[in-house]
Amino acid sequence: MEAKHQLHSENYAADISSIKDAHGRISPFIHRTPVLSSESLNYIAGKKLFFKCECFQKGGAFKFRGACNAIFSLMDDQAAKGVVTHSSGNHAAAVSLAAKLRGIPAYIVIPKNAPKCKVENVRRYGGQVIWSEATMPSRESVAAKILQETGAAMVHPFNDGRIISGQGTISLELLEQVPQIDTIVVPISGGGLISGVALAAKSINPSIRVLAAEPRGADDAARSKAAGKIVKLSETNTIADGLRAFLGDLTWPIVRDLVDDIITVEDKEIIEAMRMCYEILKVAVEPSGAIGLAAVLSDGFQKNPAWNECKHIGIILSGGNVDLGVLWESLNK
Amino acid sequence: MEAKHQLHSENYAADISSIKDAHGRISPFIHRTPVLSSESLNYIAGKKLFFKCECFQKGGAFKFRGACNAIFSLMDDQAAKGVVTHSSGNHAAAVSLAAKLRGIPAYIVIPKNAPKCKVENVRRYGGQVIWSEATMPSRESVAAKILQETGAAMVHPFNDGRIISGQGTISLELLEQVPQIDTIVVPISGGGLISGVALAAKSINPSIRVLAAEPRGADDAARSKAAGKIVKLSETNTIADGLRAFLGDLTWPIVRDLVDDIITVEDKEIIEAMRMCYEILKVAVEPSGAIGLAAVLSDGFQKNPAWNECKHIGIILSGGNVDLGVLWESLNK
Numbered sequence: 001m002e003a004k005h006q007l008h009s010e011n012y013a014a015d016i017s018s019i020k021d022a023h024g025r026i027s028p029f030i031h032r033t034p035v036l037s038s039e040s041l042n043y044i045a046g047k048k049l050f051f052k053c054e055c056f057q058k059g060g061a062f063k064f065r066g067a068c069n070a071i072f073s074l075m076d077d078q079a080a081k082g083v084v085t086h087s088s089g090n091h092a093a094a095v096s097l098a099a100k101l102r103g104i105p106a107y108i109v110i111p112k113n114a115p116k117c118k119v120e121n122v123r124r125y126g127g128q129v130i131w132s133e134a135t136m137p138s139r140e141s142v143a144a145k146i147l148q149e150t151g152a153a154m155v156h157p158f159n160d161g162r163i164i165s166g167q168g169t170i171s172l173e174l175l176e177q178v179p180q181i182d183t184i185v186v187p188i189s190g191g192g193l194i195s196g197v198a199l200a201a202k203s204i205n206p207s208i209r210v211l212a213a214e215p216r217g218a219d220d221a222a223r224s225k226a227a228g229k230i231v232k233l234s235e236t237n238t239i240a241d242g243l244r245a246f247l248g249d250l251t252w253p254i255v256r257d258l259v260d261d262i263i264t265v266e267d268k269e270i271i272e273a274m275r276m277c278y279e280i281l282k283v284a285v286e287p288s289g290a291i292g293l294a295a296v297l298s299d300g301f302q303k304n305p306a307w308n309e310c311k312h313i314g315i316i317l318s319g320g321n322v323d324l325g326v327l328w329e330s331l332n333k
Numbered sequence: 334m335e336a337k338h339q340l341h342s343e344n345y346a347a348d349i350s351s352i353k354d355a356h357g358r359i360s361p362f363i364h365r366t367p368v369l370s371s372e373s374l375n376y377i378a379g380k381k382l383f384f385k386c387e388c389f390q391k392g393g394a395f396k397f398r399g400a401c402n403a404i405f406s407l408m409d410d411q412a413a414k415g416v417v418t419h420s421s422g423n424h425a426a427a428v429s430l431a432a433k434l435r436g437i438p439a440y441i442v443i444p445k446n447a448p449k450c451k452v453e454n455v456r457r458y459g460g461q462v463i464w465s466e467a468t469m470p471s472r473e474s475v476a477a478k479i480l481q482e483t484g485a486a487m488v489h490p491f492n493d494g495r496i497i498s499g500q501g502t503i504s505l506e507l508l509e510q511v512p513q514i515d516t517i518v519v520p521i522s523g524g525g526l527i528s529g530v531a532l533a534a535k536s537i538n539p540s541i542r543v544l545a546a547e548p549r550g551a552d553d554a555a556r557s558k559a560a561g562k563i564v565k566l567s568e569t570n571t572i573a574d575g576l577r578a579f580l581g582d583l584t585w586p587i588v589r590d591l592v593d594d595i596i597t598v599e600d601k602e603i604i605e606a607m608r609m610c611y612e613i614l615k616v617a618v619e620p621s622g623a624i625g626l627a628a629v630l631s632d633g634f635q636k637n638p639a640w641n642e643c644k645h646i647g648i649i650l651s652g653g654n655v656d657l658g659v660l661w662e663s664l665n666k
Binding site for chain 1: 364367369370372373388389391393457608611612614615616617618653657658660661664
């Protein structure tokens with residue numbers, strides 16, 4: 001499939017060149033996260049697995065790469081006015097931290113029903129919390145008002161070439177750390193992470209397969225691929241709170257063209273993967289972060305002959321921001 | 334202090350040469366564990382902290398280094414008869430795994446009251462479980478009987494030069510990964526880990542400080558240092574189940590001469606450090622493994638002017654074998 005497409009920015013919002021630029025820009029600020037492996041998990045999966053631990057990234061998730069690239073890409077006069085976002089999750093903390101490092105204000109619009117720990121994360125990194133109602137229209141209108149008042153720049157969580165480029169830096173590191181990787185399994189939500197990862201990986205090695213892992217209860221990307229156009233769901237239902245967004249107009253073409261398949265998994269498979277990450281890898285991984293392992297262990301992957309030749313599999317553990325109580329409760333359900 | 338002592342094997346059971354040999358011997362089998370850092374923890378500690386993650390080592394603890402070195406040091410004809418140990422903790426799993434890799438039998442004497450998960454660990458790695466009563470005399474007599482019957486070699490958990498040399502390989506890696514380290518904080522129990530770490534680190538850089546972290550409820554090493562001779566306790570009481578052993582005749586001289594101080598901490602400080610490892614570093618660390626962080630955050634370290642000049646501190650997260658339920662319960666006590 002990849003041969004049909006030129007992996008250039010004329011076609012897509014990012015390319016290998018913008019991703020390499022991003023890596024140069026953010027390298028002084030990010031952690032080059034380690035890759036872990038486990039013979040026990042290799043045995044269980046029947047594959048060699050390589051876990052890229054973005055849960056150890058600053059802010060506890062890969063989101064810092066994209067936010068850092070977007071914020072350090074701003075011209076000085078634009079940057080001085082600050083940045084705005086209305087995500088309440090890992091992206092909000094990442095934007096706060098990157099803005100703090102650049103020394104500019106970060107205005108974070110947070111719905112009143114957001115979990116306390118996420119609000120605290122934003123404040124800890126110096127973000128200015130601005131409350132909205134829980135609805136998306138309220139979040140967007142509050143953000144628009146701040147944009148107008150401050151002249152700050154919007155930093156979208158995924159539908160932005162600078163964000164996609166930042167997330168793609170994961171592939172540069174991973175393929176340097178483990179050159180024999182033939183497959184990468186990536187959580188999919190709005191598509192920023194997998195878009196960057198796929199663009200970089202397939203530019204470096206066109207034969208690498210990129211597979212998305214998606215919760216059954218928020219399977220808009222799988223439906224979109226099947227329909228050949230962006231499908232949005234009227235509701236989502238999954239423990240993976242970071243995987244509830246829908247594809248954007250910049251991420252969709254990349255997902256459509258470069259993602260080889262989307263593997264959907266049940267929440268109980270995600271929870272079991274979280275347990276394995278904790279007990280075997282000794283790593284705290286949030287549900288959205290553990291889904292790649294869940295996908296590789298699922299029938300959808302194991303029993304599909306198309307993936308028999310996948311031998312060396314990179315799995316992106318995308319984040320580790322899971323409350324211990326939540327982990328414990330979900331494991332005991 | 335270190336200038337007074339020649340760090341050679343005439344004085345001690347291991348030296349930098351035996352440690353480098355060990356590293357060559359075990360490198361094909363061990364994980365070169367990553368070093369993690371966190372600006373949040375640096376801020377809390379007022380120091381730059383570098384966490385050497387032996388919780389990611391095979392078997393979930395540093396013990397595999399020593400066991401692997403001891404077992405691969407055996408001559409073929411000796412090795413063929415197998416190995417024996419009567420530890421029921423991480424060392425037993427490490428011996429089982431190393432023996433499996435060498436293709437020889439491992440006889441593991443386990444007291445009847447040992448936790449199920451530790452027995453399962455031994456079995457998973459192919460160790461042959463032989464039951465004893467819970468008392469040390471029973472464990473020793475059962476082990477002696479097996480030694481006699483099989484001609485197998487005893488692999489002591491710490492009081493053995495090959496074990497000390499294996500554990501010392503941690504310093505070789507750590508000082509290569511983070512050359513600016515001026516202090517290393519190490520959990521102390523029987524002293525195998527800290528002996529190897531101190532010998533290697535002080536051979537490479539004599540000005541490096543090596544501090545031991547010990548639970549108040551099992552503070553035999555601190556008492557031994559104070560008394561100038563090995564002190565054993567009639568009982569121990571700590572959540573750190575891996576830190577209840579007493580120094581041996583081979584580890585004591587090294588601890589006496591090369592360990593700059595012993596910092597004792599309360600169990601509640603250990604539990605808080607476990608929480609920080611989970612929530613901030615995103616790493617599962619057992620109580621014995623988290624004690625180094627607890628020590629660095631304790632008044633005994635922070636308020637002692639002797640350690641003001643410690644700026645770049647290596648902390649050995651020695652193991653990650655903690656049941657999630659135990660972690661959750663201890664955090665909620």
